[in-house]
Amino acid sequence: MYRVPDDVEFIVPGPDDRADDPPLGTVALNQAILAAGLRLPFPRVVRKFLREWGIAPTQLCPNGWRILIGLLVLWDQLGFPRPSIGDFHSLYSFKSDGKRSGWWYASVKARTGGSVVTQTPDSIKNWKKFWFFVRGPWQFAEDDARPDLNIPVRYHELRYVAREPTGESIERARRAREISESLRSSAVLITEENLVSARLSRPLSDRPTAHRPKGSMKDISALLRKKHQGPSQAGKGKLK
Template structure:
């Protein structure tokens, strides 16, 4: 019996076969060095080229799979606590949320910070956006760019991001927590699971915050404008560093 079969039999792993298993990584060491520098990754967090038999849905112990498009969408390492809360609530690994879903999540966090609102809750997000699967049992999920009520709060997300699924890699080291935020109860899933999502009716507060956000010019709510290193640091989604700063 293989390790996978044993884990399925013991209930440690789902029996679903994700289509994503058939997307081997095409990254190389040079790309990983460039991205490590560009996205201000701490020196003790390593990017690792996957082997030919490795899969993003089942990373080696102590690692997590990421891809370049997620970093370009504004995720920074170690994972901010608020981001861990969303992933844990949804029950999915980072690469299961498609890049535009990441842009919407990070953009919303930045915009709410700029407006002086409390961090958006799971309920706030679910009242504004819905999810859809990228094909049957693909393992990937989109946060629908078409908002559940009204226009999208975060605007100007790319129409398409070519080949993003192929440029994934493993991350090891202290990638999940900062030294002062080691919360095992907020650890994120690293293996692929079915999304946990319940659509919610907007609360009065959610409606009012969305209304105030939409009063701002669409150009200023653009993911391109919102997701910059300066804004990420201001929103406590990235940490100041001696490394050069790049826009996302």
């Protein structure tokens, strides 16, 4: 599920672990982010956005991920250049998900014509609760031409600068909105086929096969459910 490389290891956090301060060499993720379209290793364009915003992956709410990934897919389908930070900021702003929470969600800017990516889920229960660490080659592919683009792994205040849309950004958004809303829904845009086409995921044939899997998403979900059943289940576990 989610085409996680075989040599990426899942680690269930212990009672003293924190998503905002992961152990060296790891990053905190959750299943909701992977369901929203993020694939490992992190695509270079996604790393650029996170570096620009200065936030760790789990600081962006799942629907924010859906909007970002959906926008990348839609721009690819329309033959546009990759959306820039300016393109994104001309359509969406950020709001804090609670006072001093460290989490952020994308909000459609007024008078922009509505969200380009439509029909995101109304509610995603417990997404903040069921997080885990990943270790291994989660950040870069072996053939990545820019392995210097490290993403933040600890929580920081989001860097956001409101920008006026350029004429090109306005025209691209207008052309995107000419497409039926149903075809711009997050569920239609974010499919494995579309992710591969937009170079946001790798075909299965490109995945390394020299290592045995460290577990599946089904395994990590089961361990996290067990962990949250009560204090007696809160020990750290690793998937072998």
